[in-house]
Amino acid sequence: MAIYANPKPAKLVEVKKQKEVSVYKYSVLDEQLQANAIRSLRSLIAHLKSTPSLTSHEPILLVIDTKEPTAKATELVPRIVPVYNALEKPINQKILLITKDPVMTYKGPITEKGSKTENLFHDIMCFKKLKAMSKNNKLMTKLYHENDLVVVDHRVHRLLPTFLSKSIFYKSGQKIPLMIQMARPDPDAKLVKSKKSNKLKDERVEPSYIYKQISSICKNTKFIPSTGNCLTIVIGYSDFKVEKLVENIDCILNYLTDSQFKPVGGIIKKGFKGIDDLHVRTKDSVALPILEKGSN
Incomplete structure (x- = not known):
């Protein structure tokens, strides 16, 4: 009677799935x-x-x-x-954020340990501070050279040209402040009363949404x-x-x-x-x- 050895187990070969390389399709340039x-x-x-x-x-x-x-x-x-x-990644950019007043309403959640935006910004300042600095050309030039990108809360962005339009930020054309939102638009967002008036305000801060906007700005x-x-x-x-x-x-x-x-x-x-x-x-x-x- 013939005796057959047990067959050796098949050697498992790990096949690495190759990452598909997308090919850009031209739309305009022949x-x-x-x-x-x-x-x-x-x-x-x-x-x-x-x-x-x-x-x-x-x-x-x-x-x-x-x-x-x-x-x-x-x-x-x-x-x-x-x-x-x-073009760029946020980690490689020095980014200045201009917020509404008071700045700590926004700076606290943005820089909170573990948040998506914890180390995202080089500096965060309120709108009133920027406006006061705008009267000093040396301070504005210093601020310009210290930052690669300036982003501003959309609620105060429209006010910038009234005092910044003749500054180095607009004259150079390279670092004109861009607009971002502190939270995703939501018609059902909970509003809070202002301390100085009875006006209802949206003081929400969503670090992940802020980071998403900054990433898009840097990339494009x-x-x-x-x-x-x-x-x-x-x-x-x-x-x-x-x-x-x-x-x-x-x-x-x-x-x-x-x-x-x-x-x-x-x-x-x-x-x-x-x-x-x-x-x-x-x-x-x-x-x-x-x-x-x-x-x-």
Whole structure:
């Protein structure tokens, strides 16, 4: 009688599931314009690398010349443009938060240990303090350089231009304060009476919702509609891969030219045909072409 050895147990082989790599689908830039963008961006980044005085994380700007203005009157509120490749993360940014008064109503829950926003902000100050500081140009310049981003409670944001419109924050165009909400909008929210009046106020603070808004602001880019014929928008930084910068250009153009994104986007009349020129540059460099007048 034949004797058979017990078969060896099958060796378990762990198969790691490969992460699917999503491929960006272009909506606006055709192959020729993609090639133009790649060529100009490579030249621009090569120039930056050969300039020792510049950092390796210089903002790259897309300059859009439009046939018609994108705003009928002066606007001072930045609009967020979603991009495919994230620009920044909150952890890498020094963020200043301006709240309603009194500041501790909001600062306490925001900085509470274990909250999503515990270490999110570089500084938190009330609206009245900012207004008082605005009378001193040196203090405002110091505040500007100490912070990468300024966000303001939407209930006081509209008041900023009355005393900040001539400050470095608005003149530079790079750090114009953005609007956020302290809590998710809720028609059934519990309101409390003010100590100084009988007015009912919404003093809710939701750290997770605040963090979500800040993450979106840091990840995406922004612009302000112009009464002129030029828009300048950050597409990324000099240490980004060129392909990612081109993808972000396409995202931005799609958002600004497609009417489905109105009223925030879709502001360029006649869509892509409403654009005369497209260039890329840094704040100090010459502009290199992607699309030039007469070719669109």
